[in-house]
Amino acid sequence: MLDTILGLAAANLLSPLILFFVLGLVASLLRSDLSIPEAAAKAMSIYLLFAIGYKGGVSVSDHGVDGGLVLTLVAGLLLSFILPVVAFGLLKVMTGLSRVDAAAVAGHYGSISIVTFVAATSVLQSQGIATEGYMVAVAAGMEAPAILSALWLATRGQTSDQGTEGGFWREIFLNGSIVLLIGSFVIGLITGPKGLADIESFIVSPFKGVLCLFLLDMGLVAGRGLRTSGNILRPGLVLFGVVMPLVGSVFGFVVAVLLGLSPGGAMLLMTLSASASYIAVPAAMRVALPEANPSIYLTLSLGITFPFNLTIGIPLYLTMATAWGG
Amino acid sequence: MLDTILGLAAANLLSPLILFFVLGLVASLLRSDLSIPEAAAKAMSIYLLFAIGYKGGVSVSDHGVDGGLVLTLVAGLLLSFILPVVAFGLLKVMTGLSRVDAAAVAGHYGSISIVTFVAATSVLQSQGIATEGYMVAVAAGMEAPAILSALWLATRGQTSDQGTEGGFWREIFLNGSIVLLIGSFVIGLITGPKGLADIESFIVSPFKGVLCLFLLDMGLVAGRGLRTSGNILRPGLVLFGVVMPLVGSVFGFVVAVLLGLSPGGAMLLMTLSASASYIAVPAAMRVALPEANPSIYLTLSLGITFPFNLTIGIPLYLTMATAWGG
Amino acid sequence: MLDTILGLAAANLLSPLILFFVLGLVASLLRSDLSIPEAAAKAMSIYLLFAIGYKGGVSVSDHGVDGGLVLTLVAGLLLSFILPVVAFGLLKVMTGLSRVDAAAVAGHYGSISIVTFVAATSVLQSQGIATEGYMVAVAAGMEAPAILSALWLATRGQTSDQGTEGGFWREIFLNGSIVLLIGSFVIGLITGPKGLADIESFIVSPFKGVLCLFLLDMGLVAGRGLRTSGNILRPGLVLFGVVMPLVGSVFGFVVAVLLGLSPGGAMLLMTLSASASYIAVPAAMRVALPEANPSIYLTLSLGITFPFNLTIGIPLYLTMATAWGG
Amino acid sequence: MIETSDAKRVEIIIESPMEQRLTDALNAAGVTGYTVLPVLGGSGRSGRWSREGQVSRAGGMVAVICIIREELLEDLLDAAFKVVKRHIGVVSVTDCQILRIERF
Amino acid sequence: MIETSDAKRVEIIIESPMEQRLTDALNAAGVTGYTVLPVLGGSGRSGRWSREGQVSRAGGMVAVICIIREELLEDLLDAAFKVVKRHIGVVSVTDCQILRIERF
Amino acid sequence: MIETSDAKRVEIIIESPMEQRLTDALNAAGVTGYTVLPVLGGSGRSGRWSREGQVSRAGGMVAVICIIREELLEDLLDAAFKVVKRHIGVVSVTDCQILRIERF
C-alpha cells in the first residue's frame, strides 16, 4: 500500500509535468526574469479548457448519458457549498485569521482548480485508468457555489452592502472558464467521436506538451507569490494549506463511494474537492469582499495547496481510489 | 436538390466549427466575460493565412500553373470592383442610409472575408471535393479593389480631401493579410510538396482545431457587436445583409461558369463574392471615410452576413456549384 | 567542394525557413503593416527554447553523459570570453566606432543567437547528420560571458560607476532564455526518451512550422531595423558584420577539432561562434553601457550577421565541418 | 489660433474586476466618455504586483481617464468614490485645456 | 536641487489607423518626441468599445503623449487638429514641469 | 462634498531594463506607491521605435506614474534623476488633486 503511494509519487515527481512546474518555481524564487506572456498563458488555459471539455463530452456521447451525470453533478454542487464551511471551521481553529479573511480563504477551498483536475486526468490516462467523461461537467459545476457560502460566512447577520447585485451573480456563473468548459462539453456531446476525429491532432496529441508549458507558468506565478508574500504564511496557515486538501479529498472519497463512481471518477472527485480555486473565486472576492487580503488566499491556494496536490495529493488520491475500487 | 441542401446545411450546422461559433455568439449575448486575448486571436489569424496560402501554393506547384490562374485572378479583381456598385444600388433601394454610409457598407461586400473562405475550403475538404489551389491568390486579389469603388461611390463629383494620399494606397495593397497570403502562396509554389512534408504536421493536422477556436472568437466578437449596436440594424439593413451575399454568390457563379472552374473552385468564388470584409475595409474606411458610421458596416458584416454565410450560405453555394458541375 | 557549398546554399536558400525570413524582410522593407503580436513572438521563442533544450537533454540521457560535455562547455565559455576581444580588435581596424560602441558591438559577437543555432540544427537534421545533444547546454553557456568581456573592454582603466551591481549579474546569468534552455535540458536528461514520447507530438512534429513563423517575425524585425537605422551602417561596419562571423566560425572550428567533436557538433560550435546575440546582450548593454548606441549593435547583429549566417554561413560551416569530419 | 477650453482630467487607477462598475457609475454621473488604459504593474500599501504574476483576473488593474467639464467634477468624484471607497486604487484630478469642448 | 522647466503635456486619444498620420504631423510641427500608449477600451459619443471586441485594426485607439516647450503648443495643436478634425478622438493639454529641458 | 488635497503627479518614461532600478529608487525615496503603464512605441532624439519592432527586452519602454505629497517631490526627482541621467527617457511633473491623501 504505502510503497505503491511512494512508487506513484516518485513516478509522478519525475514526470515532465511536475519537473516543469518545479523549474518555474525555482526560476522565480531565484528571481530570473523568465516569464510567459500573459496572453500566451491565457491562450493555453483556453486551449486546456477547450480540449478537456470537448473530450469529456465526446466520451459521454460514447457511453451515453446516464443518471450518474445528474447525481454526480448535484453531489458536486453540494460539496462546493459545504466544503467552505468545513474550511472556515478549520481556519478558526488553526489560524488567527479575521472572519472576513477566513471566509474568503474558505471560499477558495470549496471551489476547484481546473489545472489540478487536468493534471489528475493526465495521470489517470498514463495509468490507463478509465473515468466518467462527465466529470468535467462536475468540475464546472463546482466552481461557483462555494462563493455563495463564502459570502454567507463573511456577512452572517449583516448583509454586504455592495458588489453583490445582479451583475455580480452573472459574472460568477457565466465566468469564462465555466462557459468554455460547459460549452465545449456540450459540443463534444453533440459532435461525438466523428467530430473528435476532425480535431484530434489539435486537442489530443499536443495536450501534454501544452500542459508542461502551462505548469511552467504556474510555477513562475506561484514562486513570485511566495517570494513577495511568503511572509504572510504563518505556520498555522501553511498547515491548513496541506490539511484542508486531505480533508476535502476524504469528503470527495465518501461521496464517490456513495455514488458508486469508478476508481478513476472517484479519484477525480477527490482531486476536485481537494483543490483550491485561484481564478474565479479571487476575482469574486475582490468585488464582494474587498476587505479580505488577497495575498493570503492567493499565496495559500497557489503557493501551498496547488503544489501539494500536484506532487503528493494526486498520487495519494489515486492510491486511495484504486485501493477501494479494486 | 432541396433535401441535399438541407442535408448539407444540417451536417454543416452540427460541425464543431459552427457549434463553436455559436458558443461564442451565445456567450457574449449572455454577457459572459469569456474572451480570447487579442494577441492570441491575431496569432491564430496569422496561422490560418500562413497555412492556407502555403497549401494553395503547394497544390498549384503540384498541378502546374496554367492560364486559369491569371484569368480567374482578373475576374476576381473585376468582381471586387463591380460588387460594391451592385451593393450600393441595393442599399439605396432597401435602406435609408446616407450616401457615405451606403458607400462604406458597399465596399465591404465587394471585398472578402478570409475566414468564410477558410471555412468553405474545410467543408470542401471534408466532402473530398478538389479545387484550384490558386483560389487563395484570387482571395487575396479581391480584398482591396472594392475600396476604390467605395471611395468613388462616396465622393463622386467632389474629391475626398484627405487620407487617400500615397501612403493610403500602400496601406491598402500591402496590408498584412494580403502580403502574408500571397507570400505564403509563393513560398508554397517554390518549395512544393517537399517543403510541405517538412511543416505538414504544423499547418495541416491542427488546422481544423485552430479554426474552431478562431470561430469561437469570431462568435464572441460578433455577439459583442450585436449586443452593443444591434439597435442600428433596421429591418431593411438586416434583409440586405442576407440578400447581398446571395446576389454576390450569383455573380460569382456566373463568372465561375464562364471561366469553367471546377465545382470546388466555383463554390469558392461564390463564397468570396458572397462574403463581406471586416478587417481590411473597415480600417480603410476609418481613414478615408471617417464620417461613415463604423457600427453599421461592422455589425452588418460580422453580425449578419458572416453567420449567414457560415451556416446557410456555404452549403447552399456548394449545392449550386456541384449541381451545375456534375 | 565549392559546388557542394553552392549546392547546399541553394537548397538552403529555397527552404521554407529562409523564404519566410525573406518574406518578412521584404514585407517590412515595403512598409507593409504585417506584424506578429509581441506576445506571440515571445511565446514562439519560449516554445523553441523549451523544445530544443528538452530534446538535447533527452539525447544526452540516451547516449549517456561523457567528459565531452564538460570539456566542450568550458571551451564554449572561453570562446565567449575571447571572441569579443577579437571582434574589438577588428572593429578598431575596420571601423571608426568609439571605444564604448566598439565594446558593445564586440560583446554581441562573443555571445550567441539561439535562432541561428536552431536553424543550424534543423539543417543538420534534414541532412540526417547526428550531433552531440549537449550542444544546447554549450549554447546556453556561451550567452553571458561575452558581456563581461564587453564591459571590461569598455571600461578598461576606470570602472563603470553604475548598473553593474549584484542585481545586474543575476539578471545576466539568470536571464529567461538561459534558465529555460538549461532547465529544459536537465528535465530532458531526467525524463529521457520515455518523457519525450509523452510530449513528442508537441515539441517535435510542429517544430519546423513554428520556426518558419518565427523566422517570418525575425525578417520583419530585421527589415524594420534596416529601414529605420540602415543609414548607420557604414561600409566598414557592414564588412565587419560579414567578416566577423567567418572569423568566429574559424575559432569554433579549431576548438571543435581540438575537442574531437563530431562533424555535426563541430558545425554547431562554429555556428555559435559565428552568431551574434540580439536578446541577452542588448538588454545588458542598455543597463551597463547606456552611452553605446543601440541602433549600431542591433542593426549590425540582426540586419547583417543574422541573415548572413542564415543564408550563406550555415551551409558554409556545414561543408567545412563535414569536409574535415569525413 | 485654435481655441481651447478649461476642463478637468480625472485619472482613476482601479482593480480590473471593478472596471465595469466604475464605468457604469461614471456614465450614471453624466460623463460623455472615458478611456481605459492597461496597467503593467505597480506598488502600494497592499504590496507590489505585476501583470505577469497574475493567473487571475483578480490581480490586474486598469487606469480610467475621464476628461470632463469643470462643473461635472463633483458628481463624478462622488460617483467614483462610491465605487472605490472599499477598494484599493487611486484617484487624481488635473486641470487641462481641451479642443472641441462641444463634444464633452 | 534639480531645476525643472515649464512645458506642456499634450495627450491625444485617436484611432489606431490614424496613429501614423498623427505622428508624422507632430514631427512636421517640430516636436522632438512623443510616446504612444495602448488603450484597452473606452466610451464616447460614438459608443462604447473594447480591445477584445476588435477583429479589425479599425476599432482600436491609442493615446499619444507629447511633451513640448510652451512656444511649440500652437503649431502642435494646429497640426494635431488637422489630423483629428474629421475623426473621433480627444485632445487635452496640461501644464507640467520637466527635467532636462535641453532635450526638448 | 468630497475634499481633495494638492499633490504632484510624476510621469517617468524609461527603458524597460531600467524599470526595476527606477522603482527601487522610488521606494528608497519614500514614495508610497507607483503604477507602471506599457508603452507601444515612441520617438525621440534616439530615433523612432515600436513595440512590435523589438526582439529584445532592450528596446521597449514603460511609463511609471507616481503620485506623491508635494513635500516629497525633491527627493523623488533626485532619486529618479540618478537612475535616468545616463539613460534616454523623459520625466514630467504635474500638479494634481487627490482623494484619500491619508493613503499617500
Ligand SMILES: Nc1ncnc2c1ncn2[C@@H]1O[C@H](COP(=O)(O)O)[C@@H](O)[C@H]1O
Ligand atoms: N502613489 C501612487 N502613485 C501611483 N499609483 C499608485 C500610488 N499608490 C498606489 N498606486 C496604484 O494603486 C494600486 C493599489 O494601491 P494601494 O491601494 O496603495 O495598494 C497600486 O498597485 C498602484 O498600481
Ligand SMILES: Nc1ncnc2c1ncn2[C@@H]1O[C@H](COP(=O)(O)O)[C@@H](O)[C@H]1O
Ligand atoms: N470625455 C472623455 N474622456 C476620456 N476619453 C474620452 C472622452 N470622450 C471620448 N474619449 C475617448 O475617445 C474615443 C472616441 O470618442 P467619441 O469621439 O466621443 O466617440 C472614446 O472611445 C474614448 O476612448
Ligand SMILES: Nc1ncnc2c1ncn2[C@@H]1O[C@H](COP(=O)(O)O)[C@@H](O)[C@H]1O
Ligand atoms: N517630447 C517627448 N514627449 C513624449 N515622450 C517623449 C518625448 N521625447 C522622448 N520621449 C520618449 O522617450 C523615448 C526616448 O527619448 P530620447 O531620449 O529623446 O530618444 C522616446 O522613444 C519616447 O518614447
Ligand code: NA
Ligand atoms: Na475544492
Ligand code: NA
Ligand atoms: Na464579397
Ligand code: NA
Ligand atoms: Na558568437
